[in-house]
Amino acid sequence: MKIRYRLREALIGLSFIWIWIVGFLVFTCYPLIRTLLFSFSQVKITADGVKTTFIGWENYRNALFLNVEFGDTLATYFVETLVIVPIIVVFALIVSLLLNVKIRGKGIFRTIYFLPVIITSGPVIKQLMDQGATTLPGIQTIIEMSKLHESMPELLADLIVFLLTSFITILWFSGVQMLIFLAGLQKLDSSMYEAASIDGASRWESFWKLTLPALNPMIIVNMVYTVIMQSVFSLNPVITQIQSAMYDAKYGMGYSAAMAWIYFLVMLVLLSVLVLVTRQRETNR
Amino acid sequence: MKGIDRRTIDKTKRVLWGFTGEGIVYKLAVYFLLSLIGFVYLYPLFYMITYSFMNTEDLINPLITYIPSGFYMDNFAKAAEVMDFLNTLWQNVLASFVPAVVQTVSAAVIGYGFARFRIPGKSVLFALVLATFIIPPQITMIPQFLMFKDLGLIGSIFSYIIPAAFGQGIKSGLFILIFYQFFRSIPKSLEEAAQIDGAGAYKIFAVICVPMAVPAFIISFLFSMVWYWNETLLAALYLGDKLTTLPLELQNFAVTYQKVFPADPNAQTGRSLNEAINMAGTFLNIIPLLIVYFFTQRWFVESIERSGITGE
Incomplete structure (x- = not known):
């Protein structure tokens, strides 16, 4: 009796989540496996469909x-x-x-x-960035005046400039x-x-x-x-x-x-x- | 005399600083910081709005940095023409409203299934639900694209709707989690009472649980809509040339502009693309969302408390 009840519950539960299981297999799992196979192959899209030839680690090496x-x-x-x-x-x-x-x-x-x-959205941020709207006025001058790149290692200076110029992005x-x-x-x-x-x-x-x-x-x-x-x-x-x-x-x-x-x-x-x-x-x- | 002095000092101190730091000075400092941060937040928008009203002379004039000499609406007219605004807006609404509804409904059903029933292997499945949130779309979109191409669904809104219906839309895992948390917070006794009265599982879900989950529905729908609205990667790939959205039009703004207003050597100045027209285009792009946000902001900012997504 108890087992039957459990089974019934599981079946009803499955009737709620089967759409996700099917969706996961079709739209996430299968594509994941397929890109994994693609990544080891030469992929050509022809008129009759996708043609793949196995080439090993070549794509990764490239x-x-x-x-x-x-x-x-x-x-x-x-x-x-x-x-x-x-x-x-x-x-x-x-x-x-x-x-x-x-x-x-x-x-x-x-x-x-x-x-x-x-x-x-990407395009909105890009427009604002291209326009210089995402940096506060004066920051560019500070960067130029402080001559960061002369007094610091390249990577650190790059990082500081990156932080100063992108801090509106941080906020947003x-x-x-x-x-x-x-x-x-x-x-x-x-x-x-x-x-x-x-x-x-x-x-x-x-x-x-x-x-x-x-x-x-x-x-x-x-x-x-x-x-x-x-x-x-x-x-x-x-x-x-x-x-x-x-x-x-x-x-x-x-x-x-x-x-x-x-x-x-x-x-x-x-x-x-x-x-x-x-x-x-x-x-x- | 001295005692009174000390008492007044103590009292002033208390008003200014408060016992637990809730005094006037403290509050003023908090206001100051909040306003400062608020200004930095809104600075790009101020910039965008003021620039979008400038005419060519304003842009060149070094004396005018923020406030344009007048409300020059021509930028908006041009930007709207370039983006084919009304038409694109309608397509954008379609391509975000419909998937958002579908995604919300499917997330509710799936979330309920996970929240209420003992299913063997459920914890593994639910871990996978959360994992789908981490997988970047770049990795699954090529095969998905090929799949939709075979089905002839590229350029139709169904390439958006179908994954959403199966709980695999944009950030679906997050919405399933919201409904999961929400349904778990509803006391089970209500459902048990209905069960004793002879109601089946589906009836209990539709009649008792769904009406109680209205906040979760609103939150999921709003966030889905905004994320579908702003999506450009998948939109460019799945919607193809047949459907377009405002962000996509903004992405191609400069190119389209050249086509709509080709450079004419004989024409007077002011015909070529400038910052003001760019900003007007950007502004037009976000106006619909600003309007939505204006009316629904409470749902957005209270979403996390209301949905209880952070767990107990």
């Missing part, structure tokens, strides 16, 4: 060692994302702390800060993360803070010892979310390269598939580095 540009772009993506993701997360945390203060009109600020999430990509932190902050128990302050803890101490540990799960969620948002954003130079390789007659789809897989793996490495570092901090406590 992408990583022959195409200097792709390797460079990938390295830049890796470093920039590694730097910008913690900055976005910390910025979102600071803004959410400010918004968590009981003041009037914070709803207006929240609305303003979230607005970019709605209007951010932190809306969702800010809301996630805010939701977490609102769940915190105020009696915990009262107890801490009776024990003589300052606000500064209770932030580090109470608020931050409580927000740890949200920090991880935000790290993951930010990496993914940055990685799939259509202006990402790696994506543009994968895209153009796809239509390129010389390289073809196999090559582009190999690039996409390399990119996916780099992204996974990046994700695990950031998550592990955040976790590490948690266990050290």
Whole structure:
């Protein structure tokens, strides 16, 4: 009787989720396997369909060692994302702390800060960037005057210039993360803070010892979310390269598939580095 | 005398700083910071709006940096003509509204299935749902494109609708997660009561759970719509030449401009593409979303609290 009941429940449950299972197999699993096969093949699109010839690691070798540009772009993506993701997360945390203060009109600020999430599409950002609307006036002059490149190693100077010129991008990509932190902050128990302050803890101490540990799960969620948002954003130079390789007659789809897989793996490495570092901090406590 | 002094000092201190840092000085500092950040947030938009009203003389005039000499609407007329605004807008609405509805409904059904029933291997399946969020679309879009091409669906809105219907649309995993969390937060006792009254699982879902999940539906629909609206990668690939969206038109703005207003050596100045027309095009591009946001912003900014997506 009990087994029959269980079976019935499972079948009803399946009747709700079968569409996802079918969809996953057809639109995610099968394409994933197919691009994996493509990435080891020479792919030709002919009138009778797709023709593939197995060529082993050739596409990967070409992408990583022959195409200097792709390797460079990938390295830049890796470093920039590694730097910008913690900055976005910390910025979102600071803004959410400010918004968590009981003041009037914070709803207006929240609305303003979230607005970019709605209007951010690749072409809009590109137009604004080309126009110079995403850098505050004067920043370019500061960069030129400070002669960063003469006094610092190339990579570090590049990084600082990148941060100074793209900080509106940092702001514009932190809306969702800010809301996630805010939701977490609102769940915190105020009696915990009262107890801490009776024990003589300052606000500064209770932030580090109470608020931050409580927000740890949200920090991880935000790290993951930010990496993914940055990685799939259509202006990402790696994506543009994968895209153009796809239509390129010389390289073809196999090559582009190999690039996409390399990119996916780099992204996974990046994700695990950031998550592990955040976790590490948690266990050290 | 001294005692009173100290008391007044203490009181002033309390008003200014507050016991737990909720005093006037503290609040003013917070306001200052929030406004400063708010200004930086909106700066690109201010820039875009002011530039979009400038005529050619304003652009050249070094004295005019922010405020144009008048509301010069010609930029908008040109930009609208280049983007074929009304026509594109309609297609854009179609290509975001319909997939958003389909995606929301399927996410609700799937999320309910995951939230309520014991299914063998469910945790693995649900982990895969979340994993689909991490997989970049670049990796699956070539085979998907070939598949839709074989089916003759390229250039039709069905290449958007079909994956959405099967829970594989843009960020579907996230929406399934929203519904999963939402349905789990509804007390089970309500459903059990209905079950005793003889209602079947589908009836319970449709009559009891769906009406309770209205906030989740609104949030999912709004976010889906915005993400489908702004999508350019998949749009360029799947919608082909037959359908177009405002972001796609903006992407090709400069090229289309040359076609619509070909350079004419005999023509007077002001015919070629300039910053003002670019900004007017960008502005036209985001106006529909700004209007949507103006009316629905509460749903957006309260989405995460309401959907309980951060978990307990």
